[in-house]
Amino acid sequence: MADILVVAEAAEGKLKKTTHSAVTFAQTAAKALGGSYSILVIGSGVGEAATEAASLGAAKVLVADDASLEHYLAESYAPTVADLGKSFAVVVGTASAFGKDLLPRVAARLGAGYASDISDVLTEGGKLTYKRPMFAGNAYGLCTIPTAVQVVSVRQSAFQPAEPGGSAAPVEKVSVSAAAGAAARVEFVSLDQVKNERPELAEARVVVSGGRALKERFKEVLDPLADSLNAAMGASRAACDAGYAASDLQVGQTGKVVAPQLYFAVGISGAIQHLAGMKGSKVIVAINKDAEAPIFQVADYGLVADLFTAVPELVKGIQATKS
Amino acid sequence: MKILVSLKRVADPDNANKVKIPPSGDRIDTTGLEWKPNPFDEYALEAALRLTENGQTPKVRAGEVVVVTFGAKEAETTLRAALATGADRAIRVDSTDDKLDGSTVALALKTLVEREKPDVVVMGKQAVDGDSNQVGQMLAEYLDWPMATFAATIKEEAGALLVGREVDGGVATLRVKLPAVVTVDLRIVAPTSVYSTKTAATFKYNDGVRFAALPAIMAAKKKPLVEVKLGERVSAESGALKITYSGFQAPPARKAGIKVKDVAELVQRLKTEAKVL
Ligand SMILES: Cc1cc2nc3c(=O)[nH]c(=O)nc-3n(C[C@H](O)[C@H](O)[C@H](O)COP(=O)(O)OP(=O)(O)OC[C@H]3O[C@@H](n4cnc5c(N)ncnc54)[C@H](O)[C@@H]3O)c2cc1C
Numbered sequence: 001m002a003d004i005l006v007v008a009e010a011a012e013g014k015l016k017k018t019t020h021s022a023v024t025f026a027q028t029a030a031k032a033l034g035g036s037y038s039i040l041v042i043g044s045g046v047g048e049a050a051t052e053a054a055s056l057g058a059a060k061v062l063v064a065d066d067a068s069l070e071h072y073l074a075e076s077y078a079p080t081v082a083d084l085g086k087s088f089a090v091v092v093g094t095a096s097a098f099g100k101d102l103l104p105r106v107a108a109r110l111g112a113g114y115a116s117d118i119s120d121v122l123t124e125g126g127k128l129t130y131k132r133p134m135f136a137g138n139a140y141g142l143c144t145i146p147t148a149v150q151v152v153s154v155r156q157s158a159f160q161p162a163e164p165g166g167s168a169a170p171v172e173k174v175s176v177s178a179a180a181g182a183a184a185r186v187e188f189v190s191l192d193q194v195k196n197e198r199p200e201l202a203e204a205r206v207v208v209s210g211g212r213a214l215k216e217r218f219k220e221v222l223d224p225l226a227d228s229l230n231a232a233m234g235a236s237r238a239a240c241d242a243g244y245a246a247s248d249l250q251v252g253q254t255g256k257v258v259a260p261q262l263y264f265a266v267g268i269s270g271a272i273q274h275l276a277g278m279k280g281s282k283v284i285v286a287i288n289k290d291a292e293a294p295i296f297q298v299a300d301y302g303l304v305a306d307l308f309t310a311v312p313e314l315v316k317g318i319q320a321t322k323s
Numbered sequence: 324m325k326i327l328v329s330l331k332r333v334a335d336p337d338n339a340n341k342v343k344i345p346p347s348g349d350r351i352d353t354t355g356l357e358w359k360p361n362p363f364d365e366y367a368l369e370a371a372l373r374l375t376e377n378g379q380t381p382k383v384r385a386g387e388v389v390v391v392t393f394g395a396k397e398a399e400t401t402l403r404a405a406l407a408t409g410a411d412r413a414i415r416v417d418s419t420d421d422k423l424d425g426s427t428v429a430l431a432l433k434t435l436v437e438r439e440k441p442d443v444v445v446m447g448k449q450a451v452d453g454d455s456n457q458v459g460q461m462l463a464e465y466l467d468w469p470m471a472t473f474a475a476t477i478k479e480e481a482g483a484l485l486v487g488r489e490v491d492g493g494v495a496t497l498r499v500k501l502p503a504v505v506t507v508d509l510r511i512v513a514p515t516s517v518y519s520t521k522t523a524a525t526f527k528y529n530d531g532v533r534f535a536a537l538p539a540i541m542a543a544k545k546k547p548l549v550e551v552k553l554g555e556r557v558s559a560e561s562g563a564l565k566i567t568y569s570g571f572q573a574p575p576a577r578k579a580g581i582k583v584k585d586v587a588e589l590v591q592r593l594k595t596e597a598k599v600l
């Protein structure tokens with residue numbers, strides 16, 4: 001067993017970009033183990049996603065397409081993933097809300113160990129050692145999984161997305177394993193999606209994040225800045241808790257982890273839980289009226305100013321450089 | 324409703340005394356860090372208390388809340404604190420972190436669940452020391468129970484829970500029939516996040532977790548707290564770890580940046596120096 005199984009994430013029939021980061025992991029791991037990688041596309045009406053997956057250099061794309069899988073539920077997905085995963089050395093997905101929910105359940109089903117949210121894989125001696133952030137990113141642990149199958153989720157921002165290319169992989173239909181017990185006792189009710197015209201937080205080149213200081217004017221002040229840079233919007237926990245920003249915009253230890261080219265922290269103090277989610281950004285800009293705010297310790301460019309005057313000025317300045 | 328809540332005592336990374344890695348890299352040095360209950364487990368306890376009361380009279384428990392921790396004697400402080408905030412009973416499974424991983428905790432919790440027979444297990448979505456985010460999901464699978472992870476809202480229904488989960492892009496709502504496992508996210512402690520069947524729909528909690536009053540702290544000393552040995556009445560199969568750590572590293576330090584004097588300088592530097600505009 002030297003092969004890797006990537007569990008793809010699909011939404012509305014299309015492949016999500018999260019998948020590409022897990023594929024990058026699979027490329028490294030398969031090479032180290034001397035095996036190949038396959039991609040499992042699971043859901044209902046996922047033909048198009050499977051075609052997309054076939055362009056990602058896998059030996060095979062496995063498709064589990066069934067009406068019973070229309071709405072994602074870990075209880076109904078885990079049996080199929082685990083049954084297929086049995087004959088692989090590593091089952092991997094991305095540590096998105098989907099992967100974090102599903103993969104530990106799959107690991108338990110396989111009696112396997114699970115390393116979550118890894119930021120790197122070391123391959124010395126043909127053995128996989130995982131590096132994972134702990135303590136809000138203040139330490140990295142190096143770990144190995146001794147079980148026959150290993151289950152891993154990768155941090156999306158730490159693995160460059162795999163590029164499509166090359167010849168299409170063969171696509172093979174696989175049967176869906178019966179989900180009993182738990183699956184019969186859970187019911188999907190609804191998925192309320194927050195409308196978001198902006199780039200995905202985890203994939204954007206620029207992220208503009210706001211904190212508690214923005215108050216009810218969060219959108220009014222930050223939208224123009226995000227618009228001027230085609231940026232994704234992010235927020236601190238305090239801003240999400242107060243309802244100034246949607247919960248799924250939270251950046252941090254327990255929210256999204258981002259590593260864009262450019263990150264703006266506006267009216268954010270820089271608590272370690274927030275830093276854990278953005279410290280990997282290439283260039284960090286902080287705007288805060290408190291010169292002692294901890295955010296300045298990680299910022300490449302710090303501006304001590306009142307954000308309500310600085311941000312509109314900044315928007316004008318950015319627009320001027322563009323014209 | 325009977326609820327089991329797991330509580331981990333953690334070295335709080337949110338502390339002026341930072342986590343240190345000795346040059347040997349063989350461990351994480353937590354000396355000087357403050358030990359506290361994992362915040363997500365405190366939120367889980369708050370959710371469990373709300374599910375077993377009517378909001379108006381928080382001292383009257385409709386059902387039972389049992390708290391459990393896996394840890395050394397010191398972890399009993401965490402349990403006593405939980406008893407003071409309203410839990411009825413506590414169990415400490417004697418163990419230490421080096422003998423535990425997500426899977427062993429989940430397996431041991433399973434044997435405990437089989438004995439205690441709670442209607443629901445409520446716990447944090449992740450422990451903020453290891454940041455593993457796996458015990459709840461594993462426990463649900465080992466028990467063959469439904470689960471609702473990353474819960475932001477819970478509404479009790481007859482024999483079920485309606486749970487709003489924080490997912491990428493919004494909120495997914497599930498209905499899980501009891502018994503079930505629920506792991507909670509930050510916003511489960513907002514004023515209108517949790518309703519038992521006895522709580523009026525108009526009732527609003529204070530934001531955050533409740534604190535124990537002094538008399539409750541005194542009274543908690545008399546509440547039952549039992550110690551169990553791991554491997555005796557609570558066992559994690561062979562106890563073999565499924566994930567083992569061979570070393571630790573400090574994260575790369577970010578080099579300190581500069582303060583710009585005004586917006587004009589910021590724009591100019593972003594354009595010509597950082598070349599990101
Ligand atoms: C278990 C746990 C998990 C957590 N997870 C996360 C997480 O994932 N992400 C996260 O972000 N946090 C997280 N937190 C919360 C974190 O500890 C902080 O409380 C939070 O990040 C603070 O948000 P903030 O910086 O917006 O607010 P504050 O700390 O209140 O900071 C507001 C800042 O705005 C500045 N300011 C005010 N007015 C102005 C103005 N007019 N112009 C310019 N600046 C101004 C102030 O100087 C201050 O620095 C977590 C906490 C816990 C316990």
Ligand SMILES: Nc1ncnc2c1ncn2[C@@H]1O[C@H](COP(=O)(O)O)[C@@H](O)[C@H]1O
Pocket residue numbers: 329330331332361363364391392393394423425428446447448449450451453454455456457458459
């Ligand atoms: N040693 C422990 N004692 C009690 N509960 C634990 C322990 N380890 C993990 N847990 C529980 O499992 C949850 C998820 O932890 P983890 O999967 O380790 O991030 C925590 O919020 C706790 O409720």
